[in-house]
Amino acid sequence: xxxxxxxxxxxxxxxVKNYEKILVVGCNECVTVCEAGGKKEVAVLASxxxxxxxxxxxxxxxxxxxxxxxxxxxxxxxxxxxxxQYDAVISLACGVGVQFMAEKYFSTPILPGVDTxxxxxxxxxxxxSERCQGCGHCILARTGGICPVSRCxxxxxxxPCGGSTKGHCEIDKDLVCGWQLIIDRLKELGRxxxxxxxxxxxxxxxxxxxxxxxxxxxxxxx
Amino acid sequence: xxxxxxxxxxxxxxxxxGKVDVIHLLRAFEKGADGACIVGCLEGECHYNNGxxxxxxxxxxxRQILDSIGIGGERVQMYNVxxxxxxxxxxxxxxxxxxxxxxxxxxxxxxxxxxxx
Amino acid sequence: MKTNTPSKLEKILKAGHMxxxxxxxxxxxxxxxxxxxxxxxxxxxxxxxxITDNQTSVTRLCSLAACIRLKLMGLEPVLQMVVRDRxxxxxxxxxxxxxxxDIYNILCLSGDHQQFGDNPxxxxxxxxxxxQLIQMVRLMRDEGKFLGGDDIERPPRMFVGAAAxxxxxxxxIRVPRLxxxxxxxxxxxxxxxxxxxxxxxxxLKQARDRGLHERVFILAGVTPFKSAGMAKYMKNRVxxxxxxxxxxxxxxxxxxEKQAEEGIKICVESIQRLKEVEGVSGxxxxxxxxxxxxxxxxxxxxxxxxxxxxx
Ligand code: SF4
Ligand code: SF4
Numbered sequence: 001x002x003x004x005x006x007x008x009x010x011x012x013x014x015x016v017k018n019y020e021k022i023l024v025v026g027c028n029e030c031v032t033v034c035e036a037g038g039k040k041e042v043a044v045l046a047s048x049x050x051x052x053x054x055x056x057x058x059x060x061x062x063x064x065x066x067x068x069x070x071x072x073x074x075x076x077x078x079x080x081x082x083x084x085q086y087d088a089v090i091s092l093a094c095g096v097g098v099q100f101m102a103e104k105y106f107s108t109p110i111l112p113g114v115d116t117x118x119x120x121x122x123x124x125x126x127x128x129s130e131r132c133q134g135c136g137h138c139i140l141a142r143t144g145g146i147c148p149v150s151r152c153x154x155x156x157x158x159x160p161c162g163g164s165t166k167g168h169c170e171i172d173k174d175l176v177c178g179w180q181l182i183i184d185r186l187k188e189l190g191r192x193x194x195x196x197x198x199x200x201x202x203x204x205x206x207x208x209x210x211x212x213x214x215x216x217x218x219x220x221x222x
Numbered sequence: 223x224x225x226x227x228x229x230x231x232x233x234x235x236x237x238x239x240g241k242v243d244v245i246h247l248l249r250a251f252e253k254g255a256d257g258a259c260i261v262g263c264l265e266g267e268c269h270y271n272n273g274x275x276x277x278x279x280x281x282x283x284x285r286q287i288l289d290s291i292g293i294g295g296e297r298v299q300m301y302n303v304x305x306x307x308x309x310x311x312x313x314x315x316x317x318x319x320x321x322x323x324x325x326x327x328x329x330x331x332x333x334x335x336x337x338x339x
Numbered sequence: 340m341k342t343n344t345p346s347k348l349e350k351i352l353k354a355g356h357m358x359x360x361x362x363x364x365x366x367x368x369x370x371x372x373x374x375x376x377x378x379x380x381x382x383x384x385x386x387x388x389x390i391t392d393n394q395t396s397v398t399r400l401c402s403l404a405a406c407i408r409l410k411l412m413g414l415e416p417v418l419q420m421v422v423r424d425r426x427x428x429x430x431x432x433x434x435x436x437x438x439x440x441d442i443y444n445i446l447c448l449s450g451d452h453q454q455f456g457d458n459p460x461x462x463x464x465x466x467x468x469x470x471q472l473i474q475m476v477r478l479m480r481d482e483g484k485f486l487g488g489d490d491i492e493r494p495p496r497m498f499v500g501a502a503a504x505x506x507x508x509x510x511x512i513r514v515p516r517l518x519x520x521x522x523x524x525x526x527x528x529x530x531x532x533x534x535x536x537x538x539x540x541x542x543l544k545q546a547r548d549r550g551l552h553e554r555v556f557i558l559a560g561v562t563p564f565k566s567a568g569m570a571k572y573m574k575n576r577v578x579x580x581x582x583x584x585x586x587x588x589x590x591x592x593x594x595x596e597k598q599a600e601e602g603i604k605i606c607v608e609s610i611q612r613l614k615e616v617e618g619v620s621g622x623x624x625x626x627x628x629x630x631x632x633x634x635x636x637x638x639x640x641x642x643x644x645x646x647x648x649x650x
Contacts, residue, residue: 162504
């Protein structure tokens with residue numbers, strides 16, 4: 001899922017303080033699962049903002065709604081009828097949702113309510129960690145199912161570097177060395193000799209470096 | 223044993239403090255409550271394992287939010303009291319009442335009145 | 340004796356001599372004397388001088404310019420190059436720049452993560468890794484090609500080195516990793532500072548068992564401790580460093596004013612022991628901000644005078 005974290009209330013206040021009719025929009029997907037931008041978080045943020053403005057003696061309208069997804073036309077359309085009643089929207093979706101809404105409702109300021117962090121997994125309740133950077137050409141088959149792009153601090157394709165210590169990365173004792181994981185996994189799979197195959201230089205044009213990306217599927221296109 | 227405690231508080235009964243969510247506390251303040259104390263079982267003695275630990279973390283969150291919007295985080299406080307400690311409960315309520323009186327009323331209540339006037 | 344490049348280091352190694360290299364860290368400013376002075380101190384006692392490339396990610400005068408300074412003094416530089424700060428375009432371009440000044444040695448490295456340095460908030464590049472950098476330099480040199488496939492006019496002639504850390508984890512892949520670097524095209528290896536001699540010898544034995552010592556020249560890395568404090572710091576703070584307790588104890592066991600001498604002694608003893616080990620082709624003496632001690636170490640270790648090889 002896409003993992004995000006809540007922005008501090010102070011930062012949001014700074015962005016919205018000049019508006020009077022604000023809609024807080026949550027998203028029922030990833031950000032709900034990682035407890036950053038679902039219905040519950042919408043309610044908490046809206047309540048906090050209402051109190052803040054009331055305390056400032058400002059009369060503002062603050063409404064709440066949570067959509068199934070904010071990265072799909074279908075669900076974003078659900079607020080078409082009401083969007084004109086507001087002079088700003090705080091979207092608690094990931095950066096994708098915020099932008100998609102802004103594209104759709106071109107004349108309304110759409111402000112982010114979360115910091116979008118990475119694509120990751122829920123390691124345990126309250127702990128999420130990165131697993132993939134969407135490099136556009138997955139090589140997990142070669143690396144024992146562990147991603148060197150997202151799990152090695154130097155995204156080495158032929159690691160580990162000389163800083164790997166007791167399973168930890170040189171940059172942080174609390175971070176596992178991605179290459180230690182790769183080696184452990186290759187060993188488990190009985191493929192340790194594959195370690196000596198030199199990984200070829202990566203074509204980064206399918207990654208961010210190649211410019212904004214797009215997937216077009218003619219077979220499913222309408 | 224019947225003990226008297228300040229009459230300006232309202233008691234809301236819940237099966238477990240683990241039921242208290244951040245939004246419940248915020249709503250109370252939005253509606254004008256001057257303070258809230260969450261009284262749970264002793265830590266380690268929760269009937270639902272760790273309801274009171276979760277409550278403590280949520281209370282911490284609410285305190286932060288109230289601080290950042292200028293209402294004052296100290297208006298919320300978590301206590302752990304066992305059911306056999308009625309005198310301690312009374313003491314806590316008195317202590318909380320005093321603290322709230324010294325902090326003054328919830329600014330939201332004042333703002334609401336101002337608006338109504 | 341067939342050499343692949345005009346490198347003096349290559350000639351010395353291929354003639355069967357024990358090579359001695361050392362390194363200089365460029366200054367955090369633009370004073371050329373900071374480099375030339377250090378080089379003057381050690382030039383008669385070493386065969387080649389590495390210039391570090393923004394080591395520990397602290398911004399310094401660039402390795403290439405410092406190497407050119409050495410070259411202008413008639414010395415033999417080893418251009419250290421990390422893949423942290425440059426993409427493949429910049430790497431190839433700098434290699435050509437170095438080649439235009441007839442710099443004949445390169446050491447291919449990953450580089451420490453930027454969070455250790457003075458710009459922890461900076462971006463890193465890691466377009467290719469150190470293994471691939473070795474391959475790339477060999478491609479440029481041996482086939483006269485750019486990575487993109489075009490021909491290079493006057494290709495670089497560089498003796499290609501890599502680093503090896505026998506002490507990093509996991510230990511079981513340390514020799515396979517060396518084999519991989521050799522397969523990528525590394526011709527010489529400079530190792531991480533060795534304090535745990537037993538572990539180093541075990542690593543080297545495993546390398547010998549695979550015949551790797553016959554395919555690459557291994558220069559054992561040594562660094563003298565200036566003080567017991569430095570020994571402790573290296574032990575506890577520097578990732579991938581293996582300083583056994585006995586060594587720290589030995590340093591702490593002597594009074595403060597004698598610790599520097601003890602550090603030199605340990606260093607000299609290490610060289611003397613490792614000289615006898617099959618597969619050690621020379622030494623890389625990294626006297627960090629203590630270059631003036633290099634001649635003494637070289638002499639006391641019996642590595643002086645340095646051999647001369649005709650051009
Ligand atoms: S290799 Fe690329 S696509 Fe595969 S997990 Fe890593 S970043 Fe994601
Ligand atoms: S220690 Fe491991 S994860 Fe960290 S940079 Fe080195 S190889 Fe990558």
